[in-house]
Amino acid sequence: MTVSKVYYYERASVFDRMLILLLGLACIFLVNMKNNCPPCAEQAKMVEVVQDHYSSSSGSVRSSSGGSGGGGPKSNFQKIKVSSGDDDEEEDEGESSSVSTKKKSGGGNKKFSSSSSGKTSITSSGENLQGTKFIKEGSKWKNKYDVVHIMTTRYMQMQPDLMHLGKARNDLMRVFAMPGIVGQTTQEFIWIIFTDPNLNQELLDEVLEMIKPYPNILLLGMNNGMNNFRTVGWMQNIKKVFSGDLQMLKDYQKASKHRVLLETRLDADDSIFVEMMDSVQKQAADSMGKRAIESQYDPAKLEKEYRIFCTEHHLEWGYFNPWEKKSEKGHLFGVQHSEFCISAGLTYGYQVGTNKEDLPTVSHHRMSVKIPTCKKAVNNRSCIERTNAKDYKYIMMRSRTPTSAGMLGVIPGKAVIESDTWKHKQELTWDNIIERNFAIKPQDIWDLRQRLKSSMVDILKDALAGQCTKAEFTCKDSTKKDLQKLLDAVKANS
Numbered sequence: 001m002t003v004s005k006v007y008y009y010e011r012a013s014v015f016d017r018m019l020i021l022l023l024g025l026a027c028i029f030l031v032n033m034k035n036n037c038p039p040c041a042e043q044a045k046m047v048e049v050v051q052d053h054y055s056s057s058s059g060s061v062r063s064s065s066g067g068s069g070g071g072g073p074k075s076n077f078q079k080i081k082v083s084s085g086d087d088d089e090e091e092d093e094g095e096s097s098s099v100s101t102k103k104k105s106g107g108g109n110k111k112f113s114s115s116s117s118g119k120t121s122i123t124s125s126g127e128n129l130q131g132t133k134f135i136k137e138g139s140k141w142k143n144k145y146d147v148v149h150i151m152t153t154r155y156m157q158m159q160p161d162l163m164h165l166g167k168a169r170n171d172l173m174r175v176f177a178m179p180g181i182v183g184q185t186t187q188e189f190i191w192i193i194f195t196d197p198n199l200n201q202e203l204l205d206e207v208l209e210m211i212k213p214y215p216n217i218l219l220l221g222m223n224n225g226m227n228n229f230r231t232v233g234w235m236q237n238i239k240k241v242f243s244g245d246l247q248m249l250k251d252y253q254k255a256s257k258h259r260v261l262l263e264t265r266l267d268a269d270d271s272i273f274v275e276m277m278d279s280v281q282k283q284a285a286d287s288m289g290k291r292a293i294e295s296q297y298d299p300a301k302l303e304k305e306y307r308i309f310c311t312e313h314h315l316e317w318g319y320f321n322p323w324e325k326k327s328e329k330g331h332l333f334g335v336q337h338s339e340f341c342i343s344a345g346l347t348y349g350y351q352v353g354t355n356k357e358d359l360p361t362v363s364h365h366r367m368s369v370k371i372p373t374c375k376k377a378v379n380n381r382s383c384i385e386r387t388n389a390k391d392y393k394y395i396m397m398r399s400r401t402p403t404s405a406g407m408l409g410v411i412p413g414k415a416v417i418e419s420d421t422w423k424h425k426q427e428l429t430w431d432n433i434i435e436r437n438f439a440i441k442p443q444d445i446w447d448l449r450q451r452l453k454s455s456m457v458d459i460l461k462d463a464l465a466g467q468c469t470k471a472e473f474t475c476k477d478s479t480k481k482d483l484q485k486l487l488d489a490v491k492a493n494s
Contacts, residue, residue, distance in 0.1 A: 134258035134297065140248040141255040142188055145285035146293070148256040149189035149277060150229060151264040153177070156203065157223050160196040164455055165462035166203040168403045172269035174210055175440065175448045176399050180271040182214065183439030186278040190216050190244075190252055193268070197221030197239040208243050218244030227356050229263065230256050257352075258297050260288045264347040269403065271438040272345050273395040279388045280309050284349045287380065292352050299353025306359050307349035307374070308367060309387045310341030314396035315433070317445060319452065322412040323423045329446050332429045333416050334394060341367045341384065345396045392437050401452060402460055405467075407482045460487040 135141070141148060155173070156166055181191055193207070199221070211217040221240030228234055235253065262284055266272060288307055295301035313336050321327035348359070362370045367384060377383035389395045400409040416422070430442045452459065464483045 135255055139255065140245065140251040143259075143281065144186075144188065145281045145289060147260045147262055147281050147284050147289055148252055149262040149264070149281055150252060150256075151181075151189060151191045151266055151277075152226065153191065153193045153266050153268050154226070155193050155195045155207075155268045156199060157194060157196050159466045160199045160203075162462040162466050163200060163203065164458035165403060165466055166200065167206070168401075168452055168455065168459045169268055170203065170206045170210075171448055171451060172399055172401065172403060173207070175444050176269050176271045176397070176438075177266065178210060179439040180274065180276070181217070183274045184272075184277050185275050186281065187216065188281075189264075189277050190218060190248060191266075192249075193217065193219045194222045194226055195219060195242070196223060199242075204242060211243055215245035215248060218246075218249055220244075229253060230261065230350075230355065260284055260292055260352065261350040262347055263350075264345060265343055267344060267398075269399040269401065270344045271397045271440060273389070273392045273437045274439055275390060275392070276345065276387070276395060279390065280347050283309060283385060283388060287374075287385075288349055288351050295352075297352050302351055302353050303381065304354045304358045305351035305381045306354055307382070308341065308371065308384045309347040309349065310367070310384065311345050311389070311396050312336060312338055312386050313389065313394050314342060314344065314398060315394045315429070316398050316400055316409060318400040318412055318416070319402065319410065319449060320412055322417045328449060329426075329430070329442075330449050331412070331416070331422075332426055332434075333412075333419065333422050334425075334429075339368050342396070342398075344398050345387065347387070394433060394437055397434075397438055397440075402456065402463055402483070402486060403452075405479075407479045411482065411486070456490050457487065460490060 143149065156162070156169065159165065193211075195204075195207075207219060211219060219242040220238050221242060222238050225234060225237030230253065235250070262280060264272075264277070264280065284307060288305060291302065291305070313334065316333045316335060318331045318333065321329065321331040323331065348356075350356070350358075360370055372383050374380050374383035374385045387395060398409075402410055404410055434440050434442050434445070460483055464480060464487065467480050467483070
């Protein structure tokens, strides 16, 4: 028996000999492929993950999770250097690739964390998507719907030293924007706040104190080039990284080149409902995402396609109350806009291989004129879709205060003044909608109003000084006139 085993090759048929040789060559090729060929190693990893899926009795897939960055909160910043290629960017860091990334635990969905649920996206055919095609193992981008989602906010750009205005805007961000962000039912997105690279240190420290527990929130010194997230040039426009996980940002950008990309706009003084991000991600996955999967994320097999998600109902909180002049709460007013899109919460979805230049140039309030709704669009593509509000109805809340650059709606208009319905819905709305929808305690808004009131003269002076700081920003004589009238009125009554 021993001899027959040793000399089996010599005694084997020609067919068996050929089969043995081919198997040996295949083994050598696979070993070399995995060790020396990164693209091939990636394919081998895909095979391992899929095998792991099919061998699991539960049908779930284990996905590796990259760390969220270590180290305690830091108020210093990083300068970054980015290569022109599509490979790993080089960093010139102050200390580590993650600034202010200390995490807080507990609190359910009220706390923002970079960790994912550990679940992985599986198609109906059982194919594992997360961590496979084009995405490196250990990437800090994760999403159960297999999309890349970023939210962007512009804050104090070109206005780095307007202290009273800046402190008021910090207060508004703390009360309005932050609760809705950290209270989201999904945490699989990043929030990028663009600010002036030379922001006053006192204002900077206040913002860092707010966001330092959340590596998913990045504060970038960047006044120009905020568009076209997918391009290498986008990273090169960053002057400073004040806070957030830089590696997570890089991983999101890399993933965005091979996945559906969602970009949501949010002003620092507005709030989104707590299921906003999950709702939009699911809608995008059910449309553009399915087509991306069917084409295996190959831009050559995909048409240029975009999808714009916007709200139909939103609330406005105004500093002034037209029905009760001495009110310390301000006023609430509901708005329905079935024929146009507001900028707050506006989300642009880009198919793989589609960029911002592929979208028609049109302002948000004229989108419905130029772009069809998805129900009427050819093949249900390149269209406007209403964000699914579920049972919330009001999914955005906009604050209307004199800190606004455009002053739109700050002084209550005719529609508000003459609305007897909303005059009598104030307490009902405060009690049943504000905290449920936006995770904001009404008392926090009322207290905020008192702080704004005590500094209103100085805030208005700064708001006037901040008008028309750069040609690219909104600059209207009517806005300056409104601010001056308001300043004169406040002075006369103070």
